[in-house]
Amino acid sequence: MHIQLKDIHKSFGPVSVLKGVDFELLPGEIHALMGENGAGKSTLMKVMTGLHPLDEGEVVIDGAVRQFKHPKEAERAGIAFIHQELNILPELTVMENLFLGRELTGPFGVIKQQEMKRRAREYLAELNVFMEVDQLAKHLSVGQQQMIEIAKALMTDAKVIVMDEPTAALTDREIRALFSVSRALRDQGVSIIYISHRMEEIFELCDRITVLRDGVSIGTHRINETSFEEIVKEMVGREIGERYPERNATIGDVVLEVDGLIGNRFHNVSFDVRAGEIVGFSGLMGAGRTEVMRALFGADRAKAGVVKLNGTEIRIKQPADAIRHGIAFLTEDRKGEGLLLDFTLRENLSLPTLDKRAKGTIISRQTEEQFADGYLKKLRVKHHSMEQKVKSLSGGNQQKIVLGKWLGAEPDVLILDEPTRGVDVGAKKEIYTIMSELAEAGVAIIMVSSDLPEVLGMSDRIVVMREGVVTGTLAKDEATQEKVMTYATGGQ
Template sequence: MQIEMKGIAKAFGSNKVLQGVNFDVKSGEVHALMGENGAGKSTLMNILTGLLQKDAGSILIDGKETSYSSALDAEHHGISFIHQEMNNFPQMSVVDNMFLNKEIKTKFGLMNQKEMKKQAKHYLEQLGSNINVDQLIGNLTVGNQQMIEIAKSLMTDAKFIIMDEPTAALTENETAILFKTIRELKSKGVGFIYISHRMEELWQICDRVTVMRDGVSVNTYSTTEVKEDRIVKDMVGRDIGDYYPARNPKFGPVALKAEHLTGAKFNDISFEVHEGEILGFSGLMGAGRTETMRALFGIDKLKSGKIILHGEEVKLSSPSESIKHGIGFLTEDRKTEGLVLDQSLEDNIALPSIDGFRKGGIIDKKAEDEFVDMLMKRLTVKAQSANVPARSLSGGNQQKVVLAKWVGSGSRVLILDEPTRGVDVGAKKEIYKLMNQLTDRNVAIIMVSSDLPEVLSMSDRIKVLYEGKEMGIIDAKGATQEQVMKLATGGK
């Protein structure tokens, strides 16, 4: 089986998202699709799977022109799309989510829960996962939810699987299991369209790569014949230089000190972060990094421990208390916790700072507009205007909006949980430069990241957790991935 897309064009009003894209993929091949956020990758896949209709061009399946009326239609014809943002129902169990609209019934027309649980466990075990299929999916980590999305795709017996940032929330071990599964399916003739911003994955799992920029397919290469700098140049239209800007930190006094923090999933965690410092938090999924930050910010309850801010003990019992004390939190899940998706970019960015625009109880709209415009320009948010809804932006631009919100609020301590997850190479560098600018202004940054090169390159010190316990803190200068991983897996 072969998919060919020729001269695909799509516009939303005057905004030309795709301008004649060519792309093809064959059975038993992993073909990567790369490009900056907003390059048109997801739009192209939405057209292939019937979520959007093309304005021009043709889709050929084994040489025959084809179009699908919906994602379900595409799935019935063997094309499955695993989206970057999960489409789960958090108040339903894992098994009920996996079999939604695909329920197995007994001969009496009743739900065959026993068989559905058996099959759900089978497909998850293929991915090396032992997730309890009876628990609510909303209680799982983002990484575990992603594993369930991949398992759902395996259930469809797909001939082609589209994966949009499949490893963005996975640990190294889960990624290795996923790649093993891809190779096994590939050997059975399954083809993959693999969308990723993780450059190193191209040479691990992909056969070819097509690079998109500004709605155009720029080049297609065999991964055995292309180097990283060529792909980056195609993506951004210029040489980008080193991914990670140099850090020359000048530490000030201790901005925040945590003493013996204990919560539901972490125990006796202590650390301090200085003004002008980036303190990295590393560890495998389930280590308790995110849970520690959520409790620190007042989202979840602390069982015990002290938080000392600029030399004074504070009680941060809620996010609003933390914001009042100058702490910002860019959460791991920007869709549900970082943004109000149906509200405008202006409303999202101004939200924590809105009281500063009140004059006699009335919002000074002109001052608010100027404030938002300044932040959008500073963070290079790509959008038609500040009035468009947040859900209309690409993932990387949504991340910039969340960052703009906290930068604008004047946070003196900023917690960044997976700040570049699902963000393209160009936007990553912009975020790193912004982090340096913030620390140059004496902002203290705590960065939680599963990307080891990012932790090693952007942190000044690295705190490593394992199964809710602290394993140590190391100087990032001269540290290696092996040192961090030894601690992250429980070694000394």
């Protein structure tokens, strides 16, 4: 399928998101679409597939002008869209999610349960994913849910597949499986539009790349004729410098000490974090890293273990206890747990610290606005008003709001679970810089990340987990990708 997007314009109220974008997808290619958060990548794909009507321009498919009225029409035409926002129904099983809206039926409309289960296992096996298809989706990790979304797209026999940040929650093994399937599809003539902020993936997988900046298409290049530096400069309009900032923090005394923590998916976890230190947590999906952090914050109840803050034992039964003790938690699920999507940017930013914006029982609107405005500027959030709903922001800008609300709490311990997931290269550098500044100010930071270069680049120490147990701790000067993966996979 040959797709041409010509001079595409799209506005939402007073905000112009696409300002004349040109894009061409050739048959049988993997074409990367890159740009900073808010550049218009996802919006362009939603216009192409009929989720948003375009204001100006043309969508030309195989020489004919088309304008889909809704995504189902695009899907029937052979275009599948794997959205960055997961569309999993948590109370349905894996199999039911895979076949939702396209159930296999026999005589008299009887659903072929066993046939659907068999096919579900086959499609998942193509992605090297093996899970029980009868289990409810709500029991799966974010990464496992993402693999279901990918499998659903493969099941449509599409001619074009749009992948919006498909690997953000995947392990290295799952990424390798996805790349293998993507190359096989390309060889069969299927085209893939690949939206990602992971530059290494783009240069490994894709054939061509188109860069958007502020709603305008900047350029298209063959991958073997461009470079990391050139793409970054086109994305941000400036040189980005070293990817990880130079660290100057002085590591002080132990702030947080965890001893023998036990939960539903982890056992006997012990570690400590010092003032000014960034401790990275690494491991494969399902290793128990997030579960440990949720227990520390009181989002889940630990079964046993001792937690000490500045040498004094504390008991955390709920998040309010953790916040009171100066512990903040940036969750990996920003939409489900990190934000109130129908609330404004101002309301989301000030939510954990409303008591500081109040006089008695009355919230000072002026103080709240000053606070929100400060963090919107500090984090360079792309927005048109602090009164717009947070759901209207791009994924990366939503992540900045989650970070901002916890920075405003001025925590002693900051837990960051996948802090740069779905964030562009420029915003990543900004988040890394903020982390370094917080460490220099004496904050103890725990960073859970599935991005191994990020763990190695930002951590003073690395704690590795496997199947709910800590398998090793590495100092910065001894840590390598090989050592981390050895501990993560059970090697010696």
